[in-house]
Amino acid sequence: MGKWTALVGGLVGGWSFLKIPLEGSFLSAIDPVVDGIGIVATVVFSGALIYFGVRDWLQK
Structure with a gap:
């Protein structure tokens, strides 16, 4: 189960990571990096x- x-x-x-809104914050510069991490994590884990x-x- 774990x-x-x-x-x-x-x-x-x-x-x-894909859905987090970063525009308008001080983290908006790393938005493409966060999107890339989200895409990779979603594909790998699915x-x-x-x-x-x-x-x-x-x-079985």
Whole structure:
């Protein structure tokens, strides 16, 4: 159960990096970096969820 929770947490964290509003703040200069981290985290963690889900489904 812990593996699934960590993967979902990483996916939600990546999604929140994409949705965080940085324009108008002193962090607006790093907005492209935060978006890039969010995209990579979302893709990696969703891919891991799909992989582990299919693997566990086929092992049953």
